[in-house]
Amino acid sequence: MLxxxxxxxxxxxxxxxxxxEIISRFEKAGLKIVGMKMAWADRxxxxxxxxxxxxxxxxxxxxxxxxxxxxxxxxxxxxxAVDVVRKLTGATEPRTAAPGTIRGDxxxxxxxxxxxxxxxxxxxxxxxxxxxDAEKEIKLWFTLKEMHSYKSVHDVHVL
Ligand code: ATP
Ligand code: MG
Numbered sequence: 662m663l664x665x666x667x668x669x670x671x672x673x674x675x676x677x678x679x680x681x682e683i684i685s686r687f688e689k690a691g692l693k694i695v696g697m698k699m700a701w702a703d704r705x706x707x708x709x710x711x712x713x714x715x716x717x718x719x720x721x722x723x724x725x726x727x728x729x730x731x732x733x734x735x736x737x738x739x740x741x742a743v744d745v746v747r748k749l750t751g752a753t754e755p756r757t758a759a760p761g762t763i764r765g766d767x768x769x770x771x772x773x774x775x776x777x778x779x780x781x782x783x784x785x786x787x788x789x790x791x792x793x794d795a796e797k798e799i800k801l802w803f804t805l806k807e808m809h810s811y812k813s814v815h816d817v818h819v820l
Pocket of ligand 2: 789
């Protein structure tokens with residue numbers, strides 16, 4: 662049940678100074694930060710990260726979006742962390758993402774707008790879609806030495 666998942670505060674989130682807000686949402690839910698860094702992905706690295714979307718209409722601009730500035734990458738650990746992080750993140754399209762979720766509360770981009778403009782949806786965060794993706798993405802972004810095991814208050818009082 663104890664899982665690890667990858668979260669990126671995408672360039673739009675960093676540029677809008679929402680990094681702290683976003684990290685604090687996950688911290689408040691009790692998820693443990695076990696790895697964190699700022700990184701600026703180049704094209705090749707971004708293509709690898711979003712390789713599952715290769716061939717889709719928005720793929721090229723999505724790679725451009727991820728490389729337009731630095732991201733804050735983190736590995737979060739907790740019970741059912743993959744699902745819990747996706748729940749807190751909200752639906753892909755900010756316009757319809759539920760209030761209370763990060764994408765619903767801090768963005769409002771729509772498919773209708775991005776389709777017209779031929780740009781990707783700017784939705785602040787990437788969060789691994791499932792456990793298999795999480796494993797692959799953590800390996801891509803972090804070395805073992807960059808991740809840390811330690812006791813949090815949750816380990817003492819909740820788990
Ligand atoms: P992420 O993988 O970034 O966490 P997600 O899992 O909610 O997002 P995916 O379907 O994996 O959504 O799409 C990856 C990213 O591609 C989205 O976060 C968004 O930035 C962009 N994107 C997805 N679908 C579209 C679309 N139809 N039009 C424009 N951009 C899109
Ligand atoms: Mg995805």
